[in-house]
Structure formats: C-alpha cells, structure tokens
Amino acid sequence: MSRRRRFKPVKITINGKTRTVYNVVQAGNTLLNDWPEQTPAAKVAERLVLDVFNDAAGPEQVRRAFITAAKASDIKFSS
Numbered sequence: 001m002s003r004r005r006r007f008k009p010v011k012i013t014i015n016g017k018t019r020t021v022y023n024v025v026q027a028g029n030t031l032l033n034d035w036p037e038q039t040p041a042a043k044v045a046e047r048l049v050l051d052v053f054n055d056a057a058g059p060e061q062v063r064r065a066f067i068t069a070a071k072a073s074d075i076k077f078s079s
Contacts, residue, residue, distance in 0.1 A: 007063040013076040027066045041072035
C-alpha cells in the first residue's frame with residue numbers, strides 16, 4: 001500500500017462492530033461492502049476513492065468525504 005493513500009485513522013461502528021479505517025482502500029471496501037445505506041454522501045465518497053487511483057483526488061479528500069458519509073448515515077465515528 002502506497003503511503004500516499006493513507007490518512008489519519010477514522011474509527012467507525014457499523015451494526016455494533018467497531019473498526020478503524022486507515023487508508024483509501026479500506027474506506028472503499030467499507031463503503032461498498034458494509035455501509036448500511038447508499039446515501040448521496042456515500043456515493044460522493046465512493047467516487048473520490050476511485051479518483052485517488054486516477055490521481056484526481058487525495059487521501060485527505062476521501063477521509064473528509066468518508067466522515068461526511070458517516071454523519072449522513074448516523075454512523076458513530078471518531079477521528
């Protein structure tokens with residue numbers, strides 16, 4: 001994993017399970033596989049994950065979008 005795809009960890013709790021997300025790949029996997037609902041904020045975060053791999057966005061943008069998506073889905077988080 002490239003260091004440039006890492007970001008400050010975000011701890012989230014989905015369906016009673018707490019996990020810590022450290023990088024763009026983990027954020028993308030969480031959004032695609034574990035997210036409880038497909039909100040507009042979650043879709044934005046998913047697109048930004050893809051943009052990182054096309055050098056059109058940075059990991060910090062993904063982190064901010066991931067937190068925004070958590071807020072929109074009432075997912076408990078800490079960063």
